[in-house]
Amino acid sequence: MEPVGTITMYFPFMDSETRDIIQTVMDEADHYHDFVHELNRRVCEEETTELAVFFATHHAVVLSDFNLLDRLARKYGKLAIIRPNLLIASALKGRDEDFQKARDAADYVISKNPPLWLHLEMLVNKLEAELFGYPVLFHVDSRDEIEEILERNPDLEFYKSRLYHFLSVRANKDGDMDTALEYLEQAIASSEEHNDLNRYARVVRTKAVFIQGRDIKQSVLLLERAGRALESLGDSDGFSDVLFQQGKIMAVRGEYNQAITHI
Template sequence: MKPMGTITKYYPFIDEETKTILGSLMDESNSYYDFVQRMSIKVLKEEVPVNLAYLAAGHVWWCRIEETKNLIQEKYKNVPCIRPWVFPHNSIERDQVMYHDAVVEAIDKVLDSSAEDWMETELHLLHTFYHWPLGDVPSLLEPVEKAKVLIEANPLLNCFEPLICAFKGLAKRREGYTKDALIVYQRGQELAEVHDDSLYMYMNLLEQADTLVALNIQESLARFEELYDLALDLEVPYFTGEVLHDSGVAFETAGEYDLAISSHHEKMKAYGMEDIPDAFPSRIYSSLGDGQKALEVINRYFEYAEPVETLVFHLWKAWALALVDRLEEAERTLDTAHSLIIKSGSERTLGNYFHFSGVVELRRGDFLAALDLFEKAWDIAERIPAGTNQNRALFDLARVEILLSNHSKDSTKVVVPGKWLCKLENFAVEHDLPGIRMQAALLKSEFYQSQGQLRDALGTLQEALEISDSLGVKTLRKRISDRIRELNQLLREAEVSTEKRKR
């Protein structure tokens, strides 16, 4: 492969022997991943400069090559600068929260040994990887600010600026400033291009695509296509899986649930983990209203996984339990989740807690309590959008609105959809979410049918079939077609009944 800035950015700071070895390895390699593997073999089999061992440990961490990472750690266990790169980072919430303190302790030991400024800068940014789910935004950015001070003192360190942009964008997004976050990510992408750093380019593009999910789904999917090509070019299986995972979330946001589930299956193949349960399809099945399937999926995950405090999975389990009317279990699971929410300080997750608590009240029949909780969830989702959280909140607000309307029928009232159902429809159209539009049509047809307006219910669904024939909405199209057949049957029966009365 050609020399890449991802590696040559270290040249101003490292010894000549390490530079020579890196140059030879890049000449011999076919891709970034191939290079990292070759570098690791050399570091494990030969006595090499500490700088090379450090770079191998860091890039193996980026590639998530767990076995090789552990072998490097074992060989260099007495070298302080290697230790910070040992900790897992495969789950934003689980691994970062679990290993944060150990990472900081390992980094502090390196800093106490008078590390060079380039290494210190990179380790502060490693700290940020494990820090950003914890506490408020100022504390989140504390290690980033330390890195910036070092960069200001030594302009050669500006090669790390693209990664700083990625974290600053994350902070903006966490505060709810999604458009500002996109500007920062774009700056990071431009700087990564200047430095020819594909790794930092990947990081900023990924965050950009994830942020766009809640703003412009089609643009987000276009970014994911670009990312997928970059991941294939780098040949890092973890990156390919990560892109498939996040694009699965984008498809889920669009209501293209079949493609979302397919993306998660392909993700597990990319990770080489086809036989390991994946929790994410549980959320998709719950979004489709299939609580039994959702519960089966999340239970398989909990049976396999270590008993770790993974907040979102507890929330998804509570949602699935509520949908199958195991309400006491759902409430106990929500109690577990709530204690973890307090620890995480995540307002967006608090919104999900409100939402799934609302589902419990909805299933219990306390529609006013459910409405209050769904409105709280929507308030947070509107301020801190993640795509799926907005869809969920609007769906259940519309659903409980219909149920309340059914319980207070007024024969003098004109039957029209309520404000939340209208808001759901408009939201799906404005954000170009084809599957969500089709789901909204199913809900609207239920509303019309509950009011005895079968022809309006039928017309709504017939129009919905014209929205999309994508593979992603295969399940929804079948549901709509089945409902159309049911409504046609009801209309025929009504006509026969009318004819009999006329006789």
């Protein structure tokens, strides 16, 4: 597969053994989806590093692949650096709706003084948990600390795509569509700058969904862009979601036969 920033932007923060594992899997994979599944298999079946397990979990989250996350949880459920992601996934599946547990798990990792990038990763996990629990669960300090770290450390600016994507969803929940779209534009710019094709596709898809009531034509164009990106990554589930969104628009237009083929 061609290198994508979703994977390679973390290379500077990996130890040599972990990087060799990730690089080998990436070199042998056909596309991103293949990479994620093979990395998951290797960390579950072969001797590996804790950081490789973290990245296997991280990339399974990018794909929203709960089967992979369940497999990782069965083997590595007590590994502190992946527990925030596992707890968020569990809550999203309806097993445990207490997103505070994910925040607490991230705080535990932060309390151990991890490297700055991992500290930031935990803060982003906290913000994600706060978003899903919003407005019942929301702490502005997570966002503030994230922005402070990004301002001081330009080598971590690739996190902006996730930050702004989350903030756009929160603004949309608040009914502030203009602010939501401003955040999405910043998220798109960041993902493009860092060749983070996976998050680019997901942010573009979010924007397409947000503007369906305002500009159906533009929404269709954005869904096509997101679909092309997801298809190139081998992300069949993400691509299927794009087809579903396109089908909904066709149904609104009265194009029922086309809508049925998409949905």
